[in-house]
Amino acid sequence: MDQIQVGDSNSGGGNGRKDEIVSRFDTLPEDCISMVISHTSPRDACVVASVSKTVKSAAQSDLVWETFLPPEHSSSLAPRSLNLPSKKAIYMSLADDSVLIDDGKKSFWLEKSSGKKCYMLSAMDLTIIWGDSPAYWQWITVPESKFEKVAELHNVCWFEIRGKISSRMLSKGTHYSVYAVFKRASHRSHGFDHTPVEAEIGFVGKEATKKFVFLEAGGTDPRGGYRYSGVSHGAVSRAFRTGRPWMRFPREEEGESAESGVGRSVEEPKERGDGWSEVELGKIYMSDVGCDDGDEIEIALMETKMGHWKSGLVIQGIEFRPVKEGEIRVTK
Known part of the structure; x- marks a missing residue:
């Protein structure tokens, strides 16, 4: 898109140069303009449409927007295609x-500005320990879910959920955040308000990144201990290994810092606009190279050390969303 950028706003004659570039660009055949725009992004295509009528027509063409649509899901998109007038309309519908x-x-859906692919693995697509036993888990229908069935936790002392997704399904060259999407059952959840749950994410066969998360926000331990919010992952991990999960912690232990990645606070859930809650389980990067289509990413969410009973959560699934610009941290 360098051909239609304005150039340095501090240089003299900036507006004249812009008009000259637009004029030259307008002389190209519309298909050529569309071909150039198709190598940018959906956001760029929308922005450049304001340049001129000719460019607008090219930017809204099916030739451009078909390149932003995922070909692997064409059959899934067919029902929408019948009722929508253009490829851009189909794209916007999917976003x-x-x-x-x-x-x-x-x-499956698309991140609107970039066209990056997003997914949620439903509870039906996850491996839930004791999930096939009605005494521990029940499969129910709720109107606010995307899926036919969700998993309601009845009562377990061993809480473990795992999921996998093929790397070829995700957009390459993209940082993803991974979230558990859930809500309380009609009665109040029990056993999660004072206990962190361990989350793992990584490529199968390689070392996974680990962190602790809460599936219920706020509050303190009724036995007098502090909650883990603001406490380092390392401190919580050592407490569980030594059998003292209710000990009092300083907010950051000696030798641990945010720069090292060890002093991260334990993640708490946030409410979404769709009636569900989410908590980030971790991040993973899909590189342009070094990531084979056959690779799988595995996610785990578990609490198996405390041994007390837990109940009252409804699990919708695990969601993969591209990290927004400005939220990507570069660690050394």
């Missing part, structure tokens, strides 16, 4: 609302 794939076990 505004998800579509079910894989026999309804996954949900």
Whole structure:
């Protein structure tokens, strides 16, 4: 898109140069203009449409927007295509609302400005320990879920959920955040308000990144100990290994810092606009190279050390979303 950028705003004659570039660009055949725009991004295509009528027509063409649509999900998009007038309309529809794939076990949509692929693995697509036993888990239908069934935790002392997704399904060259999406059951959840849950994410066969998260926000331990919010991952991990999870912690132990990545505070859930809550389980980078299509990413969420009973959560699934610009941390 360098051909249609204004150039240095501090240089003299900036507006004249812009008009000259636009004029030259307008002389190209519309298909050529569309081809150039198709190598940018959906956001760029929308912005450049304001340059001129000719460029607008090219930027809104099916030739451009078909390149932003994922070909691997063309069959899933077919029902929407019948009722929408253009490829851009199909794209915008997919950016505004998800579509079910894989026999309804996954949900797929696009990040609007970039066209990056987003997914949610439904509870039906996850491995839930004791999930097939009605005494421990129940499969129910709720109107606010994307999926036919969600998993309601009845009562377990061993809480473990795992999921996998193929790396080829995600957009390469992209940082992803991974979230557990859940809510309380109609009655109050029990056993999660004072206990951190361990989350792991990584490529299968390689070392996973680990962190602790809460599935319930706020509060203190009724036995007098502090909650873990603001406490380092390392401190919580050592407490569990030594069998003293209720000990009092300083907010950051000696030798641990945010720069080292060890002093991260334990993540708490946040409410979403769709009636569910989410908590970030971790991040993973899909590189342009060094990531084979056959690679799988595994996610785990578990609390198996305390041994007390837990109940009252409804699990919708695990969600992969591209990290927004400005939220990507570069660590040394």
